[in-house]
Amino acid sequence: MKYRIQKTIKLKYALMIIAASLVGIIFLACKGTEEISESDVLVSIPKVIDKQIWFINDQYNDEYRAIPSDPGFIYCPNVPTVPSVQPVPFPWEKENFYSGSGNYITGNIFVEPGKPWVLQLVISTPGKGDTSTGSPQYKTWYRVSKDGGKTFSELKLVIVKGHDTMNPIKGVKIGRNGFNIDFTRPIVKASNGEIMVPLSLHPWDEENQKIYLPVENAYLFGDAGVLVGKWLPDGSDVTWDFGEWLRIDYNVSTRGVCEATIIETKKPGKFAMVARCSNLARPELPGYARVSFSNDYCRTWSEPKPLTYTNGENFFVPTAHSTLFRSRKSGRVYWVGNITETNPQASHPRYPLVIAEVNTENFGLIKESVVMIDTRHEHEDTKLQLSNFNIMENVEKEEIIIVCKRYGGGKYASHPSWYRIKL
Numbered sequence: 001m002k003y004r005i006q007k008t009i010k011l012k013y014a015l016m017i018i019a020a021s022l023v024g025i026i027f028l029a030c031k032g033t034e035e036i037s038e039s040d041v042l043v044s045i046p047k048v049i050d051k052q053i054w055f056i057n058d059q060y061n062d063e064y065r066a067i068p069s070d071p072g073f074i075y076c077p078n079v080p081t082v083p084s085v086q087p088v089p090f091p092w093e094k095e096n097f098y099s100g101s102g103n104y105i106t107g108n109i110f111v112e113p114g115k116p117w118v119l120q121l122v123i124s125t126p127g128k129g130d131t132s133t134g135s136p137q138y139k140t141w142y143r144v145s146k147d148g149g150k151t152f153s154e155l156k157l158v159i160v161k162g163h164d165t166m167n168p169i170k171g172v173k174i175g176r177n178g179f180n181i182d183f184t185r186p187i188v189k190a191s192n193g194e195i196m197v198p199l200s201l202h203p204w205d206e207e208n209q210k211i212y213l214p215v216e217n218a219y220l221f222g223d224a225g226v227l228v229g230k231w232l233p234d235g236s237d238v239t240w241d242f243g244e245w246l247r248i249d250y251n252v253s254t255r256g257v258c259e260a261t262i263i264e265t266k267k268p269g270k271f272a273m274v275a276r277c278s279n280l281a282r283p284e285l286p287g288y289a290r291v292s293f294s295n296d297y298c299r300t301w302s303e304p305k306p307l308t309y310t311n312g313e314n315f316f317v318p319t320a321h322s323t324l325f326r327s328r329k330s331g332r333v334y335w336v337g338n339i340t341e342t343n344p345q346a347s348h349p350r351y352p353l354v355i356a357e358v359n360t361e362n363f364g365l366i367k368e369s370v371v372m373i374d375t376r377h378e379h380e381d382t383k384l385q386l387s388n389f390n391i392m393e394n395v396e397k398e399e400i401i402i403v404c405k406r407y408g409g410g411k412y413a414s415h416p417s418w419y420r421i422k423l
Contacts, residue, residue: 043368044330045357046421048371049421050419050420052067055380055413056408056411057380068418072396075107082122084097088124089165094126096125096129096134099122099123100390105186107183107390108183109149112189113189116147119142119195120143123180123181137175139158139168139179141155142238144236146234171203181197181198181200181227182198182200184390186323195238196228196229196264199227200223201223201225203223203247217280218254218280219280220255221254221256222255223245223257224245226262243300246301248303257292259275259322261273263333271293272324274291274335275289279344280319281346286316287318287340287344292304293363309367316342318349320347323389325391327398333358334355335357336355338353338354348382349384350385351385352386354372354373356370374386390402399421400423401418403417
């Protein structure tokens with residue numbers, strides 16, 4: 001007996017029975033060698049098992065329940081705080097620093113499996129973060145710990161081999177433009193042991209001698225890439241490498257590709273990168289997230305294509321970040337982001353918020369697994385944002401917690417909303 005799929009898996013000397021109550025299928029594999037389709041194996045349909053929704057308008061709120069304090073959700077406990085203003089070795093002397101916490105797998109902290117080595121990345125700018133003047137001046141810094149995050153080395157500027165302090169990575173000159181990590185996606189350990197860190201770049205326009213902005217009124221344009229780290233043998237430091245920046249035609253995405261999230265597929269060295277795109281100032285363009293692939297451990301990337309369902313069907317995504325992550329318990333890959341019913345108007349609407357399993361063979365969302373986590377309620381602003389979320393993952397259970405502060409009408413909710421999800 002043979003079951004056809006996108007990838008053939010040979011099972012030798014196995015007796016397998018998988019009951020599928022949701023789809024009414026039972027798979028039987030008899031003793032011997034058989035070929036079974038991976039697409040026939042049950043998908044994982046996440047389920048929201050607890051939540052606390054906290055609205056911007058307090059009149060709709062009751063008593064707040066704090067985010068569950070189960071220690072299994074804490075990625076790296078007791079990470080010392082990074083001072084928010086620090087001296088820098090540049091003529092302006094000080095900058096504003098922004099860092100994540102050890103609670104989240106999306107906090108730009110990486111814990112080396114099996115060792116007490118911790119890597120933390122932070123960003124700085126002489127201006128205000130997440131603004132048209134502050135963001136292009138971002139710089140990326142790091143520090144390491146050899147005792148599980150209790151103490152850290154001094155912060156160092158990320159400098160790729162062959163570069164220097166004023167030109168720390170390809171395409172960047174300090175004082176002119178910058179590069180940065182984002183606090184919405186995990187750092188990934190590759191199958192070859194390297195540490196993969198998604199990056200964004202505000203590229204420089206040499207011809208016009210300014211930050212590259214090919215579409216007027218499109219705010220900021222970005223390229224995407226992946227910083228590659230490698231521990232020294234004693235865990236005392238990390239060396240840095242980098243391949244190429246990914247650029248997309250501004251006639252496809254007016255703001256480029258940015259806030260990239262990555263995952264290694266089942267083929268060693270082959271990575272998928274999903275990036276935020278935009279139709280700002282060009283509303284006739286379709287609003288899609290786009291996926292690119294690397295076959296050389298994140299050094300070079302293919303032309304970005306729309307991220308689709310596994311059957312090739314398109315879906316709309318606003319100008320908002322999304323996150324890929326692989327479950328440490330099951331190895332399954334999930335995507336969290338916003339999917340809209342109609343073509344978005346750039347950043348709007350940023351709801352519903354959904355989660356879905358990813359088929360890493362043809363790299364698409366499994367449509368049957370898409371679950372709505374939350375959406376706009378009738379009394380909420382039409383430009384509500386359920387985005388800029390963070391993710392906590394339980395190391396003992398197949399569960400995550402997604403944390404998101406509602407934003408709309410120029411105001412944030414006074415407390416974050418959170419959703420406990422069984423994968």
